[in-house]
Amino acid sequence: xxxxxxxxxxxxxxxxxxxxxxxxxxxxxxxxxxxxxxxxxxxxxxxxxxxxxxxxxxx
Amino acid sequence: xxxxxxxxxxxxxxxxxxxxxxxxxxxxxxxxxxxxxxxxxxxxxxxxxxxxxxxxxxxxxxxxxxxxxxxxxxxxxxxxxxxxxxxxxxxxxxxxxxxxxxxxxxxxxxxxxxxxxxxxxxxxxxxxxxxxxxxxxxxxxxxxxxxxxxxxxxxxxxxxxxxxxxxxxxxxxxxxxxxxxxxxxxxxxxxxxxxxxxxxxxxxxxxxxxxxxxxxxxxxxxxxxxxxxxxxxxxxxxxxxxxxxxxxxxxxxxxxxxxxxxxxxxxxxxxxxxxxxxxxxxxxxxxxxxxxxxxxxxxxxxxxxxxxxxxxxxxxxxxxxxxxxxxxxxxxxxxxxxxxxxxxxxxxxxxxxxxxxxxxxxxxxxxxxxxxxxxxxxxxxxxxxxxxxxxxxxxxxxxxxxxxxxxxxxxxxxxxxxxxxxxxxxxxxx
Numbered sequence: 001x002x003x004x005x006x007x008x009x010x011x012x013x014x015x016x017x018x019x020x021x022x023x024x025x026x027x028x029x030x031x032x033x034x035x036x037x038x039x040x041x042x043x044x045x046x047x048x049x050x051x052x053x054x055x056x057x058x059x
Numbered sequence: 060x061x062x063x064x065x066x067x068x069x070x071x072x073x074x075x076x077x078x079x080x081x082x083x084x085x086x087x088x089x090x091x092x093x094x095x096x097x098x099x100x101x102x103x104x105x106x107x108x109x110x111x112x113x114x115x116x117x118x119x120x121x122x123x124x125x126x127x128x129x130x131x132x133x134x135x136x137x138x139x140x141x142x143x144x145x146x147x148x149x150x151x152x153x154x155x156x157x158x159x160x161x162x163x164x165x166x167x168x169x170x171x172x173x174x175x176x177x178x179x180x181x182x183x184x185x186x187x188x189x190x191x192x193x194x195x196x197x198x199x200x201x202x203x204x205x206x207x208x209x210x211x212x213x214x215x216x217x218x219x220x221x222x223x224x225x226x227x228x229x230x231x232x233x234x235x236x237x238x239x240x241x242x243x244x245x246x247x248x249x250x251x252x253x254x255x256x257x258x259x260x261x262x263x264x265x266x267x268x269x270x271x272x273x274x275x276x277x278x279x280x281x282x283x284x285x286x287x288x289x290x291x292x293x294x295x296x297x298x299x300x301x302x303x304x305x306x307x308x309x310x311x312x313x314x315x316x317x318x319x320x321x322x323x324x325x326x327x328x329x330x331x332x333x334x335x336x337x338x339x340x341x342x343x344x345x346x347x348x349x350x351x352x353x354x355x356x357x358x359x360x361x362x363x364x365x366x367x368x369x370x371x372x373x374x375x376x377x378x379x380x381x382x383x384x385x386x387x388x389x390x391x392x393x394x395x396x397x398x399x400x401x402x403x404x405x406x407x408x409x410x411x412x413x414x415x416x417x418x419x420x421x422x423x424x425x426x427x428x429x430x431x432x433x434x435x436x437x438x439x440x441x442x443x444x445x446x447x448x449x450x451x452x453x454x455x456x457x458x459x460x461x462x463x464x465x466x467x468x469x470x471x472x473x474x475x476x477x478x479x480x481x482x483x484x485x486x487x488x489x
Contacts, residue, residue, distance in 0.1 A: 002254075006440045013436020020226055020429055021138050025422070033425060033432075040435050048389050049252050055263060055390040 001050035008043025012036045062358040069307045073300055076310075077165065079293035080172040084111055084179050086287025089181035090349060093280030094342055094395040098465025099187045100275065101475035106194050107179050113195045114178035115171050122174060124149040124209035128166045129216035131155070141225045143218040147211050155336075166301050170210070173241050173294070174202045180245025183395025185252045185455075187460055188261050191470050193455035200445045201248055206309030208241040209438055216303045219433065222426045229413070231424030232430040235303035236295035237410040243434050244442075246402025249393065251443040256456045258392030260463070269386050272394065277341035284325075291352045292317050299360040301428040302345035309360050316359040316367035317352065323371025324351025324378070324404075331379055343379060348397040350378035350404035358412030366415040373411070374404045406431055 015036030023029040065073070090106035090431050127133055127147025134157070135142050149155050178198040185194060194357045212219040213234055223231030234240060263269055274280060296313045299305040305313075328347025332340040354374035355367065362370065381399035385391040391398065409431055413424040449455065461469035468474055 001241060006443065009436045010440055011436075016429055016432040016436070020228070020425075021141075021143070025227055030425070033428060037428060037432055039149050040432060044435060048391075052267070052388075052390040055258065055267070 001053070002047050005043045005045075005047030005050060008046060009040050010043075012038070012040030012043060015039060065160075065162055065218040067160070069300070070165065072307055072345060073165050073297050074160060074168075074308075076293040076297040076300075077169050077172065080169065080176075080290055080297065082290030083176050083287050083294055084172070084290070086283040086285070086290055087176065087179050087349075088182075089283030089286060090280045090319055090345055091179070091186065091283075091395050092272035093276040093278065093283060094183060094345070095186035096272065096394075096465070097275035097476055097479075098467055098474060100279075100467065101471055101473070102191065102466035103186060104180060104475075105471065106182050106189070106191055108207065109191060109195050110178040110182060110198040111175035113198045114175045116170055117199045118174045118207065119153055120203075121151055121154055122193040122202050122207040123147075123167055123170065124151050124207075125204075126170065126211040127215045128163050129214075129220075131163065131215070133211075142223065143221060144216050145212075145214050146208070162301060166214075166296075167296055169301060173210075173298075174206050174235055176237075176294075177206055177241045177245040177248075178202060178240070180397050180401050181249040181252045182397075184249035184393045184397040185256055186394040187466060188256050188456050189252065190455060190457050190461075191466075193449070193453060196449055196453060197248070197252070197446055197455070199441070201244070202451065204445065205248070205442050206240065206244055208225055209244060209433070211242050213286060213430065219426070219430050222249055222429060223422075226426075226427035227422055228429075229421070232426045232428070232429070233298035233303065233361075233412065233423070234357045234409065235305065235360055236291075238353060238357035238412075239430055239434060242353045242356065242401040243405035243409070246398050246400070246405055247434060247439045248442050248446075249397035250391070251439070251446050252403060252455075253391050253393050253398065254443070255446050255450050258390065259394070260459070261315075262392045263390055267390055269392075271391075274342050274394070277345070278466045280342060280345040284345050287349065288318070288321055288351060291321070291355070295359045297357050298323070298356070305360040312364075313359045315364055316362050317355045319360070319364055320355035320371035320374065321348050321351035323368045324348060324354070324375030327372045327375030328379055331376060343382070346378050346382065346400050347375040349400045350374040353401055353404045354408030354411065355407045358416045361412065361416035363415075366411075368413065370408065370411045374407055375408055378404050406434070 019032030073211040132148040219232035325348035329339040351371040381403040413427040
């Protein structure tokens with residue numbers, strides 16, 4: 001699950017970078033950047049929660 | 060932004076400011092030692108010296124060749140008809156620099172101290188269980204790989220700083236004093252260290268409820284705050300002049316804003332802990348003060364004093380919330396609060412810099428958001444991968460006997476306070 005979290009973090013970053021480098025300024029660029037950040041937030045939540053689950057299992 | 064050209068007076072001012080920057084490391088080391096346990100105090104101080112030494116050496120050997128400086132040799136890639144600078148192409152061991160009072164040489168000198176500061180930050184997260192050799196190896200990875208790559212993108216004329224010219228986003232990603240490159244990189248490294256090492260023995264019960272393991276010396280921690288403050292004034296001033304192109308005459312504004320941020324954050328922590336626990340908590344106030352310093356770095360040269368106070372107040376409240384969240388809800392054992400102070404408050408400082416700065420343009424906050432996304436999507440996964448691989452080759456956590464004995468006795472052969480009676484772990488869960 002932690003790996004999936006990290007993959008989402010990288011994927012979100014890729015969306016942000018692609019939007020800034022390839023799209024002209026405007027609403028579409030802003031939407032893609034915000035979508036990328038949202039994907040990253042999901043990834044961070046997943047990575048952090050998977051750590052908590054691991055620690056609780058470890059006791 | 061091109062490398063600034065200086066008068067001899069400005070260069071001398073920058074050099075004197077840079078001479079004070081190691082006080083940030085001294086202060087942070089004292090904070091880390093004070094917030095850790097007495098039986099690991101000498102270990103933390105020695106680890107700070109060693110981490111700084113390893114980071115500075117590795118950075119001089121190879122790190123600066125990836126980072127470089129604006130206007131220096133670099134590799135470029137063309138995307139969408141625009142040229143983007145992605146990595147420097149300097150020779151190893153600073154061989155391409157004159158090493159005099161030129162701007163490039165002053166930038167390199169400041170960077171040597173900055174990378175050392177970034178390497179010391181994760182030590183508090185690994186306090187009481189991180190082996191000395193492993194912390195040095197991790198510092199080498201930070202100074203040789205993560206830090207220079209990201210710092211090139213921000214300070215070396217890399218693609219994040221080009222977002223202004225190439226994509227019309229304000230001044231591009233802006234960070235004069237190292238909130239992202241030093242603090243957030245160090246704070247995210249601290250997060251990976253806590254994940255890889257796991258919590259201290261007895262920190263969490265089987266139900267996941269955390270035990271309070273108090274720092275052994277609030278005096279050390281608070282003295283560290285005061286020493287770090289002096290270093291931060293110099294770091295923010297030198298960084299803004301050399302790396303953000305601010306006029307040397309702005310040092311008064313920078314010093315004032317840095318101080319206001321720290322004091323506002325420290326006072327906020329004191330008031331909030333007074334309201335919550337009935338009396339101010341010295342350790343959390345130290346964390347609040349440091350969070351204020353961290354959040355000031357990005358935009359101290361571009362804020363009005365009232366805005367700096369606001370940035371500090373939010374930083375002071377945010378760090379208390381983050382410390383509680385990480386420990387109580389997310390099972391992250393970070394004895395010195397490095398993740399909350401350096402990563403969380405650092406990210407707030409980056410955003411605040413764009414929202415509240417003087418003359419900010421529409422796209423500036425988008426450029427800052429791109430920098431934060433890079434920290435989370437590139438720096439964090441890369442740092443975790445490198446430290447995970449290191450852990451497979453060279454186990455980073457001390458064995459159980461070492462943890463029971465304390466890092467001072469186990470790794471150094473002598474305690475920090477041989478004349479004092481050390482209490483047993485009466486606060487630990489059994």
